[in-house]
Amino acid sequence: MMNDAIVIIAAMPGELKPLVRSWAALETKDGVDGWQHPNGPIMAFAGGMGANAAMRSFARARQVCEPMQVLSVGWAGALREELAPGAIIRPSMVRDLNTGEMLPANGSGGLLLTSSRVAVREEKHRLAGTYAGSVAVDMEASTLARLAQANGLGFRALKAISDTLEEDLPDMNPFVTAAGRFATTRFIAHVATKPKYWSSLAQFGKQASLAAANLCAAIADDIGIERPK
Numbered sequence: 353m354m355n356d357a358i359v360i361i362a363a364m365p366g367e368l369k370p371l372v373r374s375w376a377a378l379e380t381k382d383g384v385d386g387w388q389h390p391n392g393p394i395m396a397f398a399g400g401m402g403a404n405a406a407m408r409s410f411a412r413a414r415q416v417c418e419p420m421q422v423l424s425v426g427w428a429g430a431l432r433e434e435l436a437p438g439a440i441i442r443p444s445m446v447r448d449l450n451t452g453e454m455l456p457a458n459g460s461g462g463l464l465l466t467s468s469r470v471a472v473r474e475e476k477h478r479l480a481g482t483y484a485g486s487v488a489v490d491m492e493a494s495t496l497a498r499l500a501q502a503n504g505l506g507f508r509a510l511k512a513i514s515d516t517l518e519e520d521l522p523d524m525n526p527f528v529t530a531a532g533r534f535a536t537t538r539f540i541a542h543v544a545t546k547p548k549y550w551s552s553l554a555q556f557g558k559q560a561s562l563a564a565a566n567l568c569a570a571i572a573d574d575i576g577i578e579r580p581k
Contacts, residue, residue: 353416353417353418354388354393354395354416354417354418355393355417355418355420356393356418356420357393357394357395357413357417357418357419357420358393358394358395358419358420358421358423358575359395359396359397359410359413359417359419359421359422359423360394360395360396360397360423360425360571360575361396361397361398361399361406361409361410361413361422361423361424361425361492361496362396362397362398362425362426363398363399363400363401363402363405363406363426363427363491363492363532364398364400364401364426364427364534365385365398366560366564367398367425367426367427367512367563367564367567368387368396368398368425368564368568369564369568370564370565370568370569370580371396371568371571371572371580372387372396373580374390375387375388375389375390375396376388376390378395378416381412381415382399382408382411382412383399383400383405383408383531383532383533384397384398384399384400384408384409384412385397385398385399386398386412386413386416388416389577391577392577393417393420394575394577395413395416395417397409397412397413399412399532400529400531400532400533401470401491401492401528401532401533401534402468402491402492402528402532403468403491403492403494403495404531404532405492405531405532406424406492406495406496406499407495407499410422410496410499419500419503419505420505420506421500421505421506421507421508422496422497422499422500422505422506422507422508423507423508423509423510423571423574423575424457424490424492424493424496424497424507424508424509424510424511425509425510425511425567425571426490426492426511426512426567427490427511427512427513427514427515427560427563427564427567428441428464428488428489428490428511428512428513428514429470429471429476429488429489429490429513429514429515429517429519430476430487430488430513430515430516430517430519431465431476431479431480431483431486431487431488431489431517432480432487432488432517433516433517433518435487435488435513435516435517436513436516437513437514437515437516437559437562437563438512438513438559438562438563438565438566439512439513439566440510440511440512440513440566440567440570441459441461441462441464441487441488441510441511441512441513442457442459442460442461442508442509442510443457443459443461443462443463443464443487443488443493443509443511444456444457444458444459444460444461444462444463445457445462445463445464446463446464446465446466446493446494446497446509447463447464447465447466447483447486447494448466448494448495448498449465449466449467449468449479450468451494453494453498455494455497455498455501455507456497456507457493457497457507457508457509458506458507458508459508459509459510461487462485462486462487463483463484463485463486463487464486464487464488464489464490464493464509464511465479465483465486465488465489465490466489466490466491466492466493466494466495467479467489467490467491468491469491469525470491470523470524470525470528471489472521472523473517473518473519473520473521476489476517476519477517480517488511488513490509490511493509493511496509497509508574510567510570510571510574511567512563512564512566512567512570513563514556514559514560514563515556515559519552519556520552521549521552521553521556522542522543522546522549522553524539527539527542565580568580
């Protein structure tokens, strides 16, 4: 059991891929993938999208280490026009849109909203107009902030913009499984007959790759390890 560990939790393995490329992979349990840094008490986990997946990832972390700090990381949708793909935000607060709860995130980059759904363009505009100071929306940060607070652990959020405020993408919510995984095969079959989305989805894939690269470099800087090569 590793003590005083920094625990990094994302939704999707792709968000962490550049960072954990050379880390030791842990056994996948309860749908949660995990990795251990080779030279220090640093662990990373990806268990899926949404609150339940975040709780599973946190529980898995507690099985293999004693966390000291929890870092909620991953892709997020922009709620400000000036936030371009790949931009990094370190929010000061996280708001749970289901409960209205406000939780500290110990950054200086505004308010991160946590939704139970993937926010499409219309929803992002609604959120931006409703919540003053909001900068982005994700699906896990408030759950992890609450768990960290309940267990007396430090908490920070670090997000990379994958889609802009004006991004017009198909609704992905029907393809998020109950376990928080994305049903890629079903989604591809769905959009195969909708050519109006092909260009935007290709661009989104490039943006997600850029966001992951920038995110992992920022994580490395924040926790004091070498940037991924």
